[in-house]
Amino acid sequence: xxxxxxxxxxxxxxxxxxxxxxxxxxxxxxxxxxxxxxxxxxxxxxxxxxxxxxxxxxxxxxxxxxxxxxxxxxxxxxxxxxxxxxxxxxxxxxxxxxxxxxxxxxxxxxxxxxxxxxxxxxxxxxxxxxxxxxxxxxxxxxxxxxxxxxxxxxxxxxxxxxxxxxxxxxxxxxxxxxxxxxxxxxxxxxxxxx
Numbered sequence: 001x002x003x004x005x006x007x008x009x010x011x012x013x014x015x016x017x018x019x020x021x022x023x024x025x026x027x028x029x030x031x032x033x034x035x036x037x038x039x040x041x042x043x044x045x046x047x048x049x050x051x052x053x054x055x056x057x058x059x060x061x062x063x064x065x066x067x068x069x070x071x072x073x074x075x076x077x078x079x080x081x082x083x084x085x086x087x088x089x090x091x092x093x094x095x096x097x098x099x100x101x102x103x104x105x106x107x108x109x110x111x112x113x114x115x116x117x118x119x120x121x122x123x124x125x126x127x128x129x130x131x132x133x134x135x136x137x138x139x140x141x142x143x144x145x146x147x148x149x150x151x152x153x154x155x156x157x158x159x160x161x162x163x164x165x166x167x168x169x170x171x172x173x174x175x176x177x178x179x180x181x182x183x184x185x186x187x188x189x190x191x192x193x194x
Contacts, residue, residue, distance in 0.1 A: 006092045008085055012077075013138035018059070018070040018158070019077055020139030021088055026065050027098060031132070033141040034062040035157035047091060047098045054087075056080055061140065061158030062098070068139035068158040119185045120147050126181055127154070131174055142174065142191075150187030152178060 007024040028034060034045065037059050042048035048060040051069065059070035067088065071080060116124070124144050135142050140158035147153070154174065175189035 004093050004095055006089050008089050010081060010085065011139065013068075013140070015070070015138075015140075017073060018068050018139060019081060019084075020066050020068050021085060022066045023088075023092065024065070027067070028062050028064065030064060031128070032063070033143060033157055035141075035155075035161070036060040036062075037161070044100045044102060045098060046096065046100065050091065050096075051084075051087075054080070054084065057084075059158075059161065063136065063141055063158065066139065070158075070161070117147075119182065120144070122182060123147060123152055123178060123186070126178060127174075130177055134173075142170075145192055150185065152186055152189045153192060154189060155192045 005024070009022050011020040011022060013020055034048075036042040036045060036048040039049065039052040042052060042060065045062075048062070051057050051060050056072040056075045057069055058072055061068040069084060071077070127142065127144055131142055140156065140161070143155045143157065145153040145155045154170075170189060170191050178186040178189060
């Protein structure tokens with residue numbers, strides 16, 4: 001039987017407790033994020049459930065061609081990086097499922113957001129164009145959550161969640177960008193999942 005070729009390399013990021021495991025192919029649809037802050041939330045991802053079996057794994061995040069794993073502070077990356085890398089490589093080479101069939105079906109029917117108000121479409125575009133690439137390179141994601149009376153709420157996922165520098169990124173980076181580009185509409189940016 002032909003075995004899938006899987007190459008993985010790791011990238012550190014500003015969050016000292018998370019590591020980005022980058023694969024040589026796409027794992028999930030482009031710019032789609034899956035954040036699993038605990039075992040219960042990973043019910044529809046056999047891969048995430050398997051990673052949570054390592055007692056030091058505290059969060060699993062999937063996007064594009066990478067998996068960001070957040071570990072417990074009690075262990076060092078030197079101790080756990082190679083076993084995690086080996087596990088992911090073997091899991092993928094064996095072509096085991098990333099998601100359950102129910103989750104894959106649900107992904108096909110998610111709403112597009114084309115009916116959003118114009119200001120929300122502009123905010124989403126700015127986040128997609130200017131913020132997502134930088135945050136993604138660090139193994140995380142910042143997704144639009146809501147907009148109400150000048151306040152933009154975003155969700156921090158992956159390495160961004162619990163990162164010591166996420167507040168600086170949020171206020172000095174994202175809030176300043178949105179206020180500058182949409183001065184009449186954006187007064188403040190707040191985050192969920194910090």
